[in-house]
Amino acid sequence: MWERLKQEIKEAASDLGIDDIGxxxxxxxxxxxxxxxxxxxxxxxxxxxxxxxxxxxxPELSLNGAASIISIAVAYPSKMKNPPKSEPGxxxxxxxxxxxxxxxxxxxxxxxxxxxxxxxxxxPEARVESMVDTGVLNDRAVARRAGIGFxxxxxxxxxxxxxxxxxxxxxITNIPFPPDSPVTEDCGECTKCLDxxxxxxxxxxxxxxxxxxxxxxxQTKGLLEDEFMLKIGNRLYGCDTCQIVCPxxxxxxxxxxxxxxxxxxxxxxxxxxxxxxxxxxFKERFGHSAxxxxxKKPIQRNAVIALGNFKDASAVPKLIDILNNDxxxxxxxxxxxxxxxxxxxxxxxxxxxxxxxxxxDSVISYQQKALSKLxxxxxxxxxxxxxxxxxxxxxxxxxxxxxxxxxxxxxxGTLTLYRTEKGLCLIEFGSFxxxxxxxxxxxxxxxxxxELIRSKxxxxxxxxQLAEYFTGRRKAFELELDLYGTPFQLKVWKELCxxxxxxxxxxxxxxxxxxxxxxxxxxxxxxNKNPISIIIPCHRVIGVSGKLVGYxxxxxxxxxxxxxxxxxxx
Numbered sequence: 001m002w003e004r005l006k007q008e009i010k011e012a013a014s015d016l017g018i019d020d021i022g023x024x025x026x027x028x029x030x031x032x033x034x035x036x037x038x039x040x041x042x043x044x045x046x047x048x049x050x051x052x053x054x055x056x057x058x059p060e061l062s063l064n065g066a067a068s069i070i071s072i073a074v075a076y077p078s079k080m081k082n083p084p085k086s087e088p089g090x091x092x093x094x095x096x097x098x099x100x101x102x103x104x105x106x107x108x109x110x111x112x113x114x115x116x117x118x119x120x121x122x123x124p125e126a127r128v129e130s131m132v133d134t135g136v137l138n139d140r141a142v143a144r145r146a147g148i149g150f151x152x153x154x155x156x157x158x159x160x161x162x163x164x165x166x167x168x169x170x171x172i173t174n175i176p177f178p179p180d181s182p183v184t185e186d187c188g189e190c191t192k193c194l195d196x197x198x199x200x201x202x203x204x205x206x207x208x209x210x211x212x213x214x215x216x217x218x219q220t221k222g223l224l225e226d227e228f229m230l231k232i233g234n235r236l237y238g239c240d241t242c243q244i245v246c247p248x249x250x251x252x253x254x255x256x257x258x259x260x261x262x263x264x265x266x267x268x269x270x271x272x273x274x275x276x277x278x279x280x281x282f283k284e285r286f287g288h289s290a291x292x293x294x295x296k297k298p299i300q301r302n303a304v305i306a307l308g309n310f311k312d313a314s315a316v317p318k319l320i321d322i323l324n325n326d327x328x329x330x331x332x333x334x335x336x337x338x339x340x341x342x343x344x345x346x347x348x349x350x351x352x353x354x355x356x357x358x359x360x361d362s363v364i365s366y367q368q369k370a371l372s373k374l375x376x377x378x379x380x381x382x383x384x385x386x387x388x389x390x391x392x393x394x395x396x397x398x399x400x401x402x403x404x405x406x407x408x409x410x411x412x413g414t415l416t417l418y419r420t421e422k423g424l425c426l427i428e429f430g431s432f433x434x435x436x437x438x439x440x441x442x443x444x445x446x447x448x449x450x451e452l453i454r455s456k457x458x459x460x461x462x463x464x465q466l467a468e469y470f471t472g473r474r475k476a477f478e479l480e481l482d483l484y485g486t487p488f489q490l491k492v493w494k495e496l497c498x499x500x501x502x503x504x505x506x507x508x509x510x511x512x513x514x515x516x517x518x519x520x521x522x523x524x525x526x527x528n529k530n531p532i533s534i535i536i537p538c539h540r541v542i543g544v545s546g547k548l549v550g551y552x553x554x555x556x557x558x559x560x561x562x563x564x565x566x567x568x569x570x
Contacts, residue, residue: 018073044207181277305338416432
């Protein structure tokens, strides 16, 4: 009887507004309890969670007689059509994809309400308790047990079909539904999310230190540390970096729900106009989005941070106005920080004047730091150019490093290429707009403070050689490379380049060739971190059994590359 009802519910799920649905027992989540206690002991919690750990572990505490839990998933888009671009004087922020469309709390509650009505129409005496992420249960633990997906190293549920671009909700019931089987897939050797996390908030095994997570930090109120403001970049709400880099998400984008599709001017808004929004205007513009739940203050603070990170000189007058007149200390202190990032005499003079009247100690601290930075920079600029025989250090501060980038089209999709003054340093699968956050996070660790400049000319040699490769006219690349890696990684990447065109090798083969036959897993890790795919042919590495294994661009792209090289362009 319950199996039949379960199948009826699954067949009706799409009409209920549900993309995936799974059934689990309501047994206690005992392994979760240990993880929650560990996070609390380490200070990793965000503070937004249910404080009573037992309520998160024992479904019986939420519904007496709990027999099973139904987990639902709703997929949301990962791409934006014709995204507006930042321009000098018209720089833009970005909302996380989970906040692009209608507030997912409402979306999930509507779907769960329809599901509840269906169940009660079939079983009037049934009892249910529905919840989304504001509820007491751990959505991800429920979804994992119910077979929606597996737990990724980024702490998210990754569905084999939908990727991690899904909202989760659940319903506890006293109906003893037969449980579904968990997904047995996992992340394997891949650590892309851990490597790309801007602040190192992913500490391994799916554990998140929320206190360092950019997504959490953008939702907090108050002043942020300099380290975190630099890493926030132009994010106004949330962070998608660990999902963007995930190979399991390659090619996964969902457009079937119109209410979740983004309005580009809301999802990627101009920064300066945000600072003048009244509460009413903020609600009218962003009230439909999950980004509005904390009010306008965090988003306006983050807009000030973004203007500082863009070093947008056109924003100086507005930032000075905030510095002097905004009643919110966190906005005044952040404005001082942003002015310190932008620099210039006008910014320095404004901070000097504001210091004379500021009363808040925390704001004064930020003003003093910004002023010290500006004075140091001005002093360095006033020093004479280094002359022959001068001691190192007695010359003008080094110029800001530059990284040129450009997009190229290929049979496997858009590729974005990056080049330092020394050579090609990074290739991303996808457009610049889609991979910008990921690329900036990677570059921040390798070329700190780099200025990104679009340049077709700088990347022309690489673009031409890639075009020749994809048309079968080139079998080896002749490009200057600027590689960032450990000595072991560099050794592996060099060996990858010795794999002949059209041939393959296993991780074991590579380990033996570099004289470290027991380092097979480490070779896999180095292969995974190759920043210049295709040029350094990590696609030519396969499992020892001959099976294709993971690839940063996705296995389908790996198959295409190998087919091209082996004379099967179809």
